[in-house]
Amino acid sequence: MAWHPYGDSLFAAYTADGKDNQVSIINLNATKKRVTFLDEKPHVRGIVNSIIFMPWDDLCFATGGSDHAVIMWSEKEGGIGWKPKTLHRNLHTSAVMGVAGMQQKNIVLSAGADKRIVGYDLRFGRADFKHQLDSKAMGVLPNPADFNLFMVQTGTPEKQLRLFDIRIRQTELHAFGWKQESSESQSALINQTWSPDGLYIASGSVDPRFHIFDIRYNRSEPLQSVPAHSKRVFKAAWHPSWPLVVSISSDLHIGLHKLMQ
Numbered sequence: 001m002a003w004h005p006y007g008d009s010l011f012a013a014y015t016a017d018g019k020d021n022q023v024s025i026i027n028l029n030a031t032k033k034r035v036t037f038l039d040e041k042p043h044v045r046g047i048v049n050s051i052i053f054m055p056w057d058d059l060c061f062a063t064g065g066s067d068h069a070v071i072m073w074s075e076k077e078g079g080i081g082w083k084p085k086t087l088h089r090n091l092h093t094s095a096v097m098g099v100a101g102m103q104q105k106n107i108v109l110s111a112g113a114d115k116r117i118v119g120y121d122l123r124f125g126r127a128d129f130k131h132q133l134d135s136k137a138m139g140v141l142p143n144p145a146d147f148n149l150f151m152v153q154t155g156t157p158e159k160q161l162r163l164f165d166i167r168i169r170q171t172e173l174h175a176f177g178w179k180q181e182s183s184e185s186q187s188a189l190i191n192q193t194w195s196p197d198g199l200y201i202a203s204g205s206v207d208p209r210f211h212i213f214d215i216r217y218n219r220s221e222p223l224q225s226v227p228a229h230s231k232r233v234f235k236a237a238w239h240p241s242w243p244l245v246v247s248i249s250s251d252l253h254i255g256l257h258k259l260m261q
Contacts, residue, residue, distance in 0.1 A: 145198025
C-alpha cells in the first residue's frame with residue numbers, strides 16, 4: 001500500500017491473476033463510495049509486489065510485479081483516473097519485488113528476485129545502470145536526506161541490507177545485517193524505514209525484535225536490537241519529528257518505542 005502525497009487517500013495493489021482489478025483507491029474524504037478500483041490492468045500475471053508514489057512534482061506512482069514488469073501510473077488530464085505506461089518488462093528475469101524513485105533525478109529503481117537492481121532513466125527511456133547482487137533483492141529504499149543513497153534488502157543472512165550511491169556505479173558502499181535465531185530464510189514481508197535525517201535505518205526481522213543501524217559507522221552489526229514482540233516484526237517506522245519508532249508484528253500487536261538519544 002502507498003499513501004497519496006496529499007495524505008487523503010490510500011492506494012493498494014493486488015494481483016494480475018483472474019482478471020481482477022490490480023489497484024484500488026481508498027478515499028478518506030469520501031462520504032459514500034470510499035473505495036474505487038482502477039479499470040486498467042497492465043500487469044499480465046502474478047502478484048503486484050510493490051506500489052509507491054514518486055517523489056516528484058508531477059503526481060505519479062509505480063508498481064512492480066511478478067510478471068517482471070515495472071509500470072508507471074500518471075494522473076489523467078483533469079485528475080480523473082490514472083493512466084499506466086510500461087517502463088520495462090525485460091530488464092528483470094524474475095519478479096520485481098520493490099520499486100522507488102530517486103528524488104534528484106527521473107530515475108526509477110527496481111529490485112528483483114533475479115538478484116538485480118535496475119535504475120531506469122525516464123528521460124531517455126532506457127536503463128541507466130544495473131547492479132548484480134549475490135542474492136535476491138526484496139526491496140529498495142532511497143535515503144530521505146542524501147538523495148544519492150539508497151538501501152537494498154537482500155536475502156543474505158548477516159548482510160541483509162546493502163547501501164549504494166547512485167554516483168558510484170557497480171559498487172556497494174557497505175553491508176549491514178544481523179544473526180537470525182528462528183530461521184535462516186528471508187521474507188519479503190520484512191521491511192525497512194529510514195529515520196527522517198537519513199542517518200539511521202530500522203528493519204524488522206523474522207525474530208521478535210527490530211534492528212537499528214547507523215550508516216555513518218563502518219560496522220555491520222546493529223546499533224540497537226530492540227526486543228519488541230513475541231513473533232516476527234514486519235516493520236518498524238520512525239515518527240517524523242519525535243524519537244519514536246512504531247513497530248508491527250505477526251503477534252497482532254503494535255508497539256511504540258522511545259529511543260535513547
